[in-house]
Amino acid sequence: MYGRVATLLLVIAAPALAGSFAFDAAFTPEDFGNLAEAVGDVITVPNLGPAEPGGLKGFSLLAAAGGPQVDSGARWYRHGVDGDTTAGLLVGERVIARKGLPWGLDVGGQVGKVLGARFWGAEVRWALVGGGTLSPALALRASYAKLEEGFDLEVREVQAVLSKGFAMLTPYAALGYRRVEASAFFGDPAPRIQSHSEDRMTGAVGVRLTIFPLQLVGEVRQGFKRGVFVGVGVGL
Numbered sequence: 106m107y108g109r110v111a112t113l114l115l116v117i118a119a120p121a122l123a124g125s126f127a128f129d130a131a132f133t134p135e136d137f138g139n140l141a142e143a144v145g146d147v148i149t150v151p152n153l154g155p156a157e158p159g160g161l162k163g164f165s166l167l168a169a170a171g172g173p174q175v176d177s178g179a180r181w182y183r184h185g186v187d188g189d190t191t192a193g194l195l196v197g198e199r200v201i202a203r204k205g206l207p208w209g210l211d212v213g214g215q216v217g218k219v220l221g222a223r224f225w226g227a228e229v230r231w232a233l234v235g236g237g238t239l240s241p242a243l244a245l246r247a248s249y250a251k252l253e254e255g256f257d258l259e260v261r262e263v264q265a266v267l268s269k270g271f272a273m274l275t276p277y278a279a280l281g282y283r284r285v286e287a288s289a290f291f292g293d294p295a296p297r298i299q300s301h302s303e304d305r306m307t308g309a310v311g312v313r314l315t316i317f318p319l320q321l322v323g324e325v326r327q328g329f330k331r332g333v334f335v336g337v338g339v340g341l
Contacts, residue, residue: 124188124220126255128291136181138301141287142329143181145260146173147197147219148250150226152309153322153336155268155277156244158232159205164341165320167201171334172219173326188220194333197224201336209235215250226250230266241269246279256289262307273316279309283328305329315340 126140153169172195175182190196199217206212209232216225228248236242244266252258264281288300311324311334322336 124186126185126220126222127187128289129184132181132184132291134299134301136185137287137289137299138303139179139181139329140185141256141258141285141301142303143173143175143195144219144252144255144258145283145285145287146326146328146330146332147171147195148217148224148226148252148258149260149262149283149307149326149328150201150213150215150228150248150250151324151326151334151336152246152264152266152277152279152311153201153313153324153334154203155242155270155275155313156230156232156234156266157236157242157268157270157275158209158230158244159203159211159341161205161207162341163203163205163211165201165203165338166340167203167320167322167336167338168198169201169217169322169334169336169338170196170198171324171326171332172196173328173330173332175330186220195219199224201338203228203340209233209244219252220255222252222254224250224252226260236269241267243267246281256287258285258287260285264307264309273314274312275315276312277310279307281307283307 197219203213211230230246232244234243250260262283264279266279268277309326314321324334
């Protein structure tokens with residue numbers, strides 16, 4: 106785990122990873138479903154932050170990378186992806202910006218790339234309990250993400266997030282529900298359109314280290330596969 110986190114920290118500062126989608130003639134509908142779920146794990150807006158509201162002055166900007174653990178020898182990967190994994194992960198890089206609003210609301214957005222394809226996403230978080238010295242914070246969170254290239258893929262997720270700050274460290278956990286919808290056109294060996302949709306429960310645990318104004322966040326997510334995400338940035 107520590108080796109993967111260290112590798113991902115290097116990925117954040119590196120150029121976009123090489124690779125692309127490559128649907129060969131042996132690619133099947135089942136392969137497409139697995140590919141869509143794995144890429145859905147990548148582009149879903151990660152938490153990478155606690156439940157507590159940012160407030161009107163709150164703002165953060167993170168460079169982040171991460172994705173699910175995948176077997177590069179799996180059939181869907183061999184026939185659908187042209188490129189290697191990073192430390193056993195299918196990694197996407199992104200920039201995430203978040204801004205605090207009144208009434209315990211926070212909004213955010215992301216832009217990034219996975220396998221050379223662009224994706225974006227947006228989120229809104231509402232703190233039901235702001236948290237305090239002794240009490241944890243509790244928030245509801247909804248996000249949407251879309252892959253812009255490669256094939257059509259949309260991911261929607263809702264979560265409940267719980268966190269509690271301890272000095273510079275703020276651990277958090279989330280539990281939610283996700284829907285992935287995908288479609289793609291394959292020209293070989295005969296023109297056809299494939300589609301996939303699936304609902305699943307999701308979860309995440311993570312911790313944020315704050316040395317004002319710097320923030321370092323690490324997160325493990327459970328979706329189609331278990332994934333690892335890290336982020337480095339600044340925040341108010």
